[in-house]
Amino acid sequence: MLTALRSRVDATWWLARESPQAARWDSVTLLLVGLLLLTLDVRMVGSDVPLVDLPGGPVPWQAGLLVVATTVLLGKRTHPVGALVGVTVLTLADAALGGSLGMYLVLFDAIFTVAVRASGRPRAAVLGTLTALVVATPVAAVVAGLGTQDVAQLTLVALALLLPPWWWGTDVRRSQALAAEQARRADAERARADLAREHADDVARIAALDRVRAVQDERARMARDLHDVVAGHLSAVAIHTGAALNAPPDTDRDRAALTAARTGALDALTEMRAMILVLREGAAPDATTAPAGLARLRDLDLDVLGDVPDGLPAAVDHAAFRILQEAATNARKHGAGRATVRCTRDGGALALVVENALPEHAPAPADPALSSSTGLQTMRERAAALGGTLTAGPADDVWRVRATLPLT
Template structure:
């Protein structure tokens, strides 16, 4: 900002002011005048010329003030023989007032200048009583209304272009947000699937390998190694299958069919082979595929957690369909555990909670008291009808 109240003028505005002033002085020196009234000497025309040139310095920063002062200078110039440079610079002030002024001024100025042009035409027509007065009104319109209307058109075009640019930026931002959300959701889905497919096998390997190392019993070690080999081969096959899916079907691997509740017997049998005492009680009819998959994964993860953390005792798995929902309940003994344990990260509980949330159900997992002592209970309620179209995987 310059020293004082007035802001520093734009360089282009300075160029307009200097060119207009020098051009006007040259016209005055050559005796080139417009059809002014001539009530004042021609030298007096330099005053409105200088004032209008000064207002050109404010055309961008103080457009409305510059237009008002320029209009007064043009009125004074009409009392002299007139200077074309003053008129030309005034037209630029009218244009700039609409282009750079406030939105309200941009709406008012074209209307006001149009009314002034009509009023001038009618006034001279009544005064002269001669059709020549129409040309006076036309000249007033060219000097005031024309530039103001042009400024309004340019401003509207710029605002439309800016609005289109902002819409394009918003569209790009929304598209990027959608992409990030899609990537995040896909990563979460992959994490759940990887955890559910492999964690059970790795947990069994960890438990039995620890037992084999801690117990000096050849028979126990042999049984543990058999379980370790079985789970490592199964886990490796699952990993290969998942890698094949992630590589978009490269190789001969095909995605495995989504597990259903028909596979719970095999799942429980595998848990029993890993040393769990599991009881299964199911009572349900035909269920939507997303509900079956979510219920299967919840039971699978609960059995894996029981294998890693539960105390010795009975593990119960119960599924019951009622009132448009499927209730899934898995309980296991809770308390201090002797013997080997597998580390847990909490990702399994997070995955189960996410699966239930995608279907619009409820999920709880916490210790509670029972007639047989302290137990860890996992409860999930999955809506069977009007299931949201989420991806439970």
């Protein structure tokens, strides 16, 4: 944890020194510190003996070299290796004058910058050169015939001059790479979080659309059921009462018409009550409120031919009954005589065929209240909802409704 914290601190510090203004301040600071050290005559150990004797002493010349070195250091951001080469040459010249601590600080900064900024072959070349200098220093001292103490002292000076700035720069470079990788991962995490939020929003929108569609489908289903429950019975009421009103008064016939009308109205009320009970929250279907099926086929005004299949899926059973109920209503309103129905299993489907005789003469215009034109549409929708088909139309001298409802 401490290593990671130090790496982040190093990276943050170096990034703060990246601007051109920071580079200028580095050069100015090194120049001022170096001049102060020269003024105070603070030197490195073993560097107080000049190899060259110049007029006026070494200090003015070293100050001039320091000014030139800090000026060269201004280009370290854009040309780190070139700046290091120039500073190295000036450092060697300074060493010939006895060496100064200020020039070493300039060299330290130049080596550090190369370790951080340079890459590829230039960086490898600088590292190889520094390593060669560290190794060559004691060898040259031994060849020159210096004593063991002097050889050790020169070796330590070479190590102190060259290795610390390179090690520190490499550590900062590694910290920079780590910070960049952490930033990339943070960006990737933010991108993933954004995608997750967008996905959640899409899922929520789809769920909302599904709820709207479910409500619309339920409304359509309820409209079909309401039509099937009420239309047939009320049509029968209207037909019987209309016939009684259009015929001469006859007590027995009128009583029979009123009885049939009352029966139809009561049946409509019964089925309406069953539907309302099913729709109430928490109400469970029972024997009286369960969806109607072919078991109640005998209750319709139809002549059933053959046996009625049993063991049908609930959805198919209910849809078949409602289709036949609507077909019976249409036959009463528009046909002549009672309709016949045949229900058979045909492979993996239930086949329904309803036929009723066509009237001999064109029927009188129907009362708009008795002909809403929704019956056939409702039957087709019920068949299509199960993946089936429904056709209706004249065939020879009968009106035929044929429906096919898949059982699976």
